Amino acid sequence: xxxxxxxxxxxxxxxxxxxxxxxxxxxxxxxxxxxxxxxxxxxxxxxxxxxxxxxxxxxxxxxxxxxxxxxxxxxxxxxxxxxxxxxxxxxxxxxxxxxxxxxxxxxxxxxxxxxxxxxxxxxxxxxxxxxxxxxxxxxxxxxxxxxxxxxxxxxxxxxxxxxxxxxxxxxxxxxxxxxxxxxxxxxxxxxxxxxxxxxxxxxxxxxxxxxxxxxxxxxxxxxxxxxxxxxxxxxxxxxxxxxxxxxxxxxxxxxxxxxxxxxxxxxxxxxxxxxxxxxxxxxxxxxxxxxxxxxxxxxxxxxxxxxxxxxxxxxxxxxxxxxxxxxx
Amino acid sequence: xxxxxxxxxxxxxxxxxxxxxxxxxxxxxxxxxxxxxxxxxxxxxxxxxxxxxxxxxxxxxxxxxxxxxxxxxxxxxxxxxxxxxxxxxxxxxxxxxxxxxxxxxxxxxxxxxxxxxxxxxxxxxxxxxxxxxxxxxxxxxxxxxxxxxxxxxxxxxxxxxxxxxxxxxxxxxxxxxxxxxxxxxxxxxxxxxxxxxxxxxxxxxxxxxxxxxxxxxxxxxxxxxxxxxxxxxxxxxxxxxxxxxxxxxxxxxxxxxxxxxxxxxxxxxxxxxxxxxxxxxxxxxxxxxxxxxxxxxxxxxxxxxxxxxxxxxxxxxxxxxxxxxxxxxxxxxxxxxxxxxxxxxxxxxxx
Numbered sequence: 197x198x199x200x201x202x203x204x205x206x207x208x209x210x211x212x213x214x215x216x217x218x219x220x221x222x223x224x225x226x227x228x229x230x231x232x233x234x235x236x237x238x239x240x241x242x243x244x245x246x247x248x249x250x251x252x253x254x255x256x257x258x259x260x261x262x263x264x265x266x267x268x269x270x271x272x273x274x275x276x277x278x279x280x281x282x283x284x285x286x287x288x289x290x291x292x293x294x295x296x297x298x299x300x301x302x303x304x305x306x307x308x309x310x311x312x313x314x315x316x317x318x319x320x321x322x323x324x325x326x327x328x329x330x331x332x333x334x335x336x337x338x339x340x341x342x343x344x345x346x347x348x349x350x351x352x353x354x355x356x357x358x359x360x361x362x363x364x365x366x367x368x369x370x371x372x373x374x375x376x377x378x379x380x381x382x383x384x385x386x387x388x389x390x391x392x393x394x395x396x397x398x399x400x401x402x403x404x405x406x407x408x409x410x411x412x413x414x415x416x417x418x419x420x421x422x423x424x425x426x427x428x429x430x431x432x433x434x435x436x437x438x439x440x441x442x443x444x445x446x447x448x449x450x451x452x453x454x455x456x457x458x459x460x461x462x463x464x465x466x467x468x469x470x471x472x473x474x475x476x477x478x479x480x481x482x483x484x485x486x487x488x489x490x491x492x493x494x495x496x497x498x499x500x501x502x503x504x505x506x507x508x509x510x511x512x513x514x515x516x517x518x519x520x521x522x523x524x
Numbered sequence: 525x526x527x528x529x530x531x532x533x534x535x536x537x538x539x540x541x542x543x544x545x546x547x548x549x550x551x552x553x554x555x556x557x558x559x560x561x562x563x564x565x566x567x568x569x570x571x572x573x574x575x576x577x578x579x580x581x582x583x584x585x586x587x588x589x590x591x592x593x594x595x596x597x598x599x600x601x602x603x604x605x606x607x608x609x610x611x612x613x614x615x616x617x618x619x620x621x622x623x624x625x626x627x628x629x630x631x632x633x634x635x636x637x638x639x640x641x642x643x644x645x646x647x648x649x650x651x652x653x654x655x656x657x658x659x660x661x662x663x664x665x666x667x668x669x670x671x672x673x674x675x676x677x678x679x680x681x682x683x684x685x686x687x688x689x690x691x692x693x694x695x696x697x698x699x700x701x702x703x704x705x706x707x708x709x710x711x712x713x714x715x716x717x718x719x720x721x722x723x724x725x726x727x728x729x730x731x732x733x734x735x736x737x738x739x740x741x742x743x744x745x746x747x748x749x750x751x752x753x754x755x756x757x758x759x760x761x762x763x764x765x766x767x768x769x770x771x772x773x774x775x776x777x778x779x780x781x782x783x784x785x786x787x788x789x790x791x792x793x794x795x796x797x798x799x800x801x802x803x804x805x806x807x808x809x810x811x812x813x814x815x816x817x818x819x820x821x822x823x824x825x826x827x828x829x830x831x832x833x834x835x836x837x838x839x840x841x842x843x844x845x846x847x848x849x850x851x852x853x854x855x856x857x858x859x860x861x862x863x864x865x866x867x868x869x870x871x872x873x874x875x
Contacts, residue, residue, distance in 0.1 A: 223674070249674055255704055260663040260697035267667020270647060273674065275667075291694065294657050295664065301860045302639045303653055337860045337867065361862040439864060477871075 199379040204372045207347035207380060209238055211354035212276065214385075216246050219274060222358055225252040225261055226278030235280050236314055236373060258287035262311060266296050266363075269309040274358055279313030282367060283327040296363045297338030310357045312366035316409050316460055317497050317508050319371055326497035326504075328408070328461040330437050333365055334470065340390055341438040343367040345411035347378035349435055352388025360390060369409045376412070391436045393444035399430030402522050403448040405471055406458040407434040410509060414458050417514035427522055437467060445471060446479045453484040454521050458514055463491040485524035490517045542756070546592075547821055548830065550752060553588045554809045555834045557611040560620050563838050564627055568787050572846060574629040575640050580608040582782035583716055585808025586749040587611030590712050590775070593759035594682060596650060601763070602668055603682040604652045604661040605642055608716070608781070612684070613642055617649040621841040630848045637851035658689035662698030662711065669707035669766075680766045682710045682759075688719020688727055690736055699772070703740040706771035710762045711737070713774060714749065716781040721793045737774030749777030750808040753815065780806070 202210070215222050223246075224239055230253040233240030243251040254261050258279060265275035279285045285292070292311065299305035317326035333339050342357055342364060344350045350368065357364035380386065396411055397418050404414045411433045418429035432448045434441065449455055455475060457468035472487040490509045498504055542550070561579055568577040580587060587605070591612035594601035605612045610623065625633035626641055634644035643653040652668065654661050665683040672679040685695055690713060702709045713733035717724060730736060734744035745762075747754045755777055762773035780802040784791035791799075816822045858866040 252705075255697070255700055257663075257697035257701055259660075259694050260666065260701040263660060263663025263694065263698060264667035264670055264701060267652075267664040267669075268671045268674075269667075270652070270664075271668055271671035273671050290657055291660060291663065295655055295660050298655070300862075302635060302643070302655075303645050304635070304859075305645065305647075305652075340861070 199381050201377045201379050202347060203374050204347045204350045204368075204376040204378075205236065205238060205374055207351040207378070208354055208368060209240070211351035211386070212239065213242070213245075215355055215358045216242065216250065219358075221272060222274040222276065223250040223252065223268075224276045224278065225254050225265060227254055227256055227261075227280045229253060229278050234278060236370065239278070258284050259291045262288040262291040262296065265309045265311070266291070266299065266307050269307045269363075270299075270305050274308055276310045276312060276358060279311065281325050282313040282315035282329055283324045285311065285313065285329050286332070289332065292333065292339065292363075292365075293336045297336045299338070300362065301338060306361060307363050308361050310354070310364050310366050312354070312357075312368060314370035314373070315367045316369040316371055317504060318409060320499060320501060320504060321497070322499035323496040328367070328459070330365075330367060331461055331466050334438055334467055338363070339438060340364040340436070341367065342390060342436050343369075343407045344388070344435060345369075345372065345396070345408055345433050347376055348380060348386060349388045349394070351380065352386040353390070353435065355385075356387050356390050364390070367408070371409045372412070388435065391439050391441060393441035394433045394435055395430065395444075395448070396433040397429065397431040399428040400452055401427045401429060402454040402456060402518055403430045403432060403452040404456045404458055404514070404518065405432045405434065405445060405448065407437060408460060410458045410460050410514075413509065413511045414514055416511045417518060420511070420515050421518055421522075425519060425522070427518070429518060440471070440474070442474055442478060445474060449475055449479040450482045453482055454524070455483070455487045456490060456514070456518050456521055457487065458490045458509060460492055460508060462494045463489060464494050466491055485521055488517060488521050490514050544822055547816060548826055550588055550592055550756075551812065551816070551822075551827060552830050552834065553592070553611055553615050554584050554752075554812060555830055556614055556620065556837070557584045557588065558809060559834045559838050560614075560623060561610065563842055564624070565787065567624070567628065567842070567846070573627045575627070576786035576788065577627065578607040578641060578786050579783035580610050582802060582807065583608050583714065583749070583779050584611045585752045585812060586712070586714065586755045586777040586779055588615055589752040589755035590682065590759040590777075591615035593756050593763050594650070594680065598648050600650055601680045601682065602647060602650045602652060602665075604654055604665050604684065606654055606684045606686060606689075606714070607642060608714070609684050610642055613651055616651045618646070618651065619841070620838055621845050624841055625845050625848070628845070629850055630845055631851040631855070632845070632848060636855060657694070658686065659692030659694035659698070662695050663701060666698050666702040666705070666707055666709055669702065669709040670705065672708055678767050680708045680710060680763050682712065682763070684712045684714055686719060687713070687715045687717070687724055687733060688722060690733055691727055699737065699742065699774075700740050702772045703742050706769070708766040708769070709772045710759065710766055711772065711774045712759070713737070713776040715776055715778045718781045718785070718791075718794065720785040720789075732776055734774060734776040742772045742774050744774035744776065746776040746778060749779030750806050750811060752808060752812045779808075
């Protein structure tokens with residue numbers, strides 16, 4: 197059967213659907229996930245297929261959603277909790293960082309659960325529908341964080357996250373939902389291993405380390421740099437942020453000797469700082485230039501297109517920064 | 525400050541229907557709780573307890589009686605105790621030596637020195653340890669109750685919350701979710717009059733904790749928390765109602781915290797005459813014994829035998845673990861995840 201082109205969102209939906217079919221322990225809970233099918237229709241049709249007992253509409257109560265998922269996970273179920281927008285995960289910050297993340301270490305409790313939701317900007321969502329929360333959870337031992345950029349990984353990582361024995365935060369960029377399309381083979385099980393980065397584009401002059409929506413902006417920048425400057429830019433898509441794939445990061449540094457870290461989240465305390473520290477510790481002597489960052493400005497994400505476009509990293513920002521670094 | 529009213533309980537409630545054997549078992553857990561805590565005080569003063577020591581003096585009755593209303597055994601009901609529910613934990617099968625090891629941070633403690641005091645679990649025996657963020661266990665226990673319902677298991681969850689804990693957001697979120705989903709969950713609201721040093725009138729503007737539960741459409745009852753029979757009867761009713769699929773039930777137990785927040789706290793903010801009256805007139809263990817003996821339900825000699833048995837058990841448990849080692853340093857690294865199995869050891873440790 198010929199492969200069919202599907203969107204990032206459809207790939208995620210398929211992954212969820214397949215795991216629900218495969219394993220009756222898997223269930224979904226969240227706001228408007230049942231009859232309505234989720235704010236972005238990720239769980240459209242799930243309630244009809246799997247029933248209200250496995251697709252549970254909850255009150256607007258993120259801490260209770262995450263807490264109840266944890267309790268069910270302790271008992272051997274495999275909950276997938278949806279945050280309607282990932283911005284609201286901060287309401288469950290205590291439950292995730294204090295309760296869920298520590299459970300195995302402090303008490304030997306198994307908590308196999310996924311918390312997923314739409315994140316990111318470029319969609320004129322304003323301060324509370326555009327956030328990238330990964331840095332707030334990166335320094336929490338006990339959580340895993342995955343952040344797919346491709347349709348294949350959207351499917352492969354949701355399936356791997358559901359099967360993981362530990363709690364996973366699955367971040368899905370809403371700008372990618374219907375923008376990214378990919379042919380995925382049918383009848384082949386797609387599983388993306390957690391903890392492994394992916395070289396999205398081979399290069400030799402400079403490495404861009406990134407994840408999420410900025411993978412695509414970095415690839416676009418790499419195209420432009422090749423055509424205009426003859427630069428071969430390598431793009432490393434991290435895919436998993438926690439645990440971070442140090443080996444892949446070091447490998448690309450050793451290959452190109454120059455590193456630009458690009459992320460959509462704000463700069464101060466952002467993940468780029470952590471990546472830079474790891475490169476400093478593990479590959480200092482391989483560097484031929486400073487590790488530079490292209491990130492959002494340190495402001496809340498504003499609504500007006502003129503403001504949002506300025507605040508968030510754009511392809512041209514990446515092109516200019518990479519050109520500067522290549523010439524260093 | 526007036527002594528809060530407690531209902532006189534002259535007659536044993538009809539629903540309590542406990543055999544002499546069960547009555548003695550309850551007495552055993554009451555006595556074990558108190559004696560074990562007294563032993564912990566001694567160990568605390570000898571600096572063998574690593575962290576703080578939290579007493580449940582005056583609250584043993586409601587802890588033991590509420591837990592006793594559950595079905596116990598492998599994979600039966602599950603409760604989540606708070607710091608002053610040592611009695612509940614013991615009823616569910618936690619062993620005195622486990623409590624002692626936890627407080628002394630021993631390598632062989634249930635959490636291998638990672639967590640404090642009663643913060644440990646055995647889901648098969650039926651208890652899930654709390655974390656320090658009060659209220660968080662309400663949603664978590666709602667999730668456990670949800671798993672019972674999804675699997676069509678006739679099991680019930682029970683969770684405790686203090687008067688101060690009912691101010692937290694997670695308490696309200698969890699209670700509401702459990703109510704909407706009609707989960708098999710019983711919530712015991714412990715009105716012990718003090719949240720650290722804060723009295724109820726600075727904590728909430730309702731008179732009874734039960735009023736809060738009613739706001740979520742949950743049946744709620746207020747009982748004398750120092751009356752073992754009343755707590756047992758109310759909990760038994762709520763538990764069996766939940767087991768029949770009738771949803772959440774809230775039981776407020778009025779009691780009194782007779783020690784400070786922890787052993788370091790001299791509770792200077794509590795009027796001494798109030799404390800004295802609760803101790804002399806309304807001690808849950810004394811009241812229980814009086815009831816047993818005045819109604820001729822058990823023989824006094826049986827109670828004395830239990831006192832002696834408890835003393836021996838606590839002595840033996842203490843002797844068995846007091847000199848045990850703390851965990852070795854590098855056992856701190858494994859077990860954050862299944863994969864990777866251990867956290868990286870820092871480079872400078874090898875210098």
